[in-house]
Amino acid sequence: MKEIQKGPKGIFFDVDDTLYDHLQPLRQALNSELALEGDFPYEAVYHRFRYYSDALSARHGGVNAAGAERDLQEMRVKRVMLALAEFRIDVTRAEAARIQDQYLREQFHISPFPGAVELIRSLQAAGHVVGLITNGPAEHQMAKIKALAMDRVIQPENIFISGAVGYDKPDPRLFTQVNEVTGTTAANSFYIGDSWRNDVVGALEAGWNAFWFNHRHVKPESAHQPHYSAVNYQELASVLLP
Structure with a gap:
């Protein structure tokens, strides 16, 4: 330095x-929607969750802008599915959407x-x-x-x-x-x-x-x-x- x-x-x-x-809200959301074992690698999942969030946002461009709400929701659901799939947890779009919704709610308890x-x-x-x-x-x-x-x-x-x-x-x-x-x-x-x-x-x-x-x-x-x-x-x- x-x-x-x-x-x-x-x-x-x-x-x-x-x-x-930022891991805390995701941990709470995953726990509320999935039956996870005690040794579940939350931090590793979090890193992939962030990776897909950044990658999908960059691919879209302007996903956070006003008027892009549908694209933003699609990105958010997809990042949940892709991140969990890497850990052999396959969730439906409806399940991923529920995890995402709970994750958003938990972000206000920080x-x-x-x-x-x-x-x-x-x-x-x-x-x-x-x-x-x-x-x-x-x-x-x-x-x-x-x-x-x-x-x-x-x-x-x-x-x-x-x-x-x-x-x-x-x-x-x-x-x-x-x-x-x-x-x-x-x-x-x-x-x-x-x-x-x-x-x-x-x-x-x-x-x-x-x-x-x-x-x-x-x-x-x-x-x-x-x-x-x-x-x-x-x-x-x-x-x-x-």
Whole structure:
């Protein structure tokens, strides 16, 4: 890791699996709909679930935009079926839809990772522009942000949801628009996220400083090199705070 230079910066966080444990809602949904053994590999399924979510969204393009609700639902059901099939669990479309519906309901029973709110408030107090950049439909993602009470911490003009902006991560135009709206520059902006493809690659391709929040200890998916890595908010704070 290189040392971060002093002075005001733009510091933006991903939401899903960066501000809170994104596996928890999926675990609850799978448990409610399927008869699973105690040693079921929830985290492995979660990784494939996220993979298919990103891959199918990228293939479609604009799936989170207003007016694409039917395509979004189709993608969501398909990702459940494809992820579970890799673990020899075949579900019907109706069963996958029920799992998806329960998963969405569980996403509103969430809380931030320990230290997340404290770090954000400290960064704001230090004079940095602090915000959120997240993929998803505007209304749905905002509901999760409110469930986390992040709307009380982050100024609304610094919250960027791809469904409202018009670009999904890893599209560098999303990051460029964030810079334009917030008056920050790419060279002095930092993005913190768990997804290699969306967050690390997306930030790097936009000329930002990429901070990989690799709390699940997964391997890189390409030759890209994040500027920083951390596995918890204590590590993030040790680098980001002066």
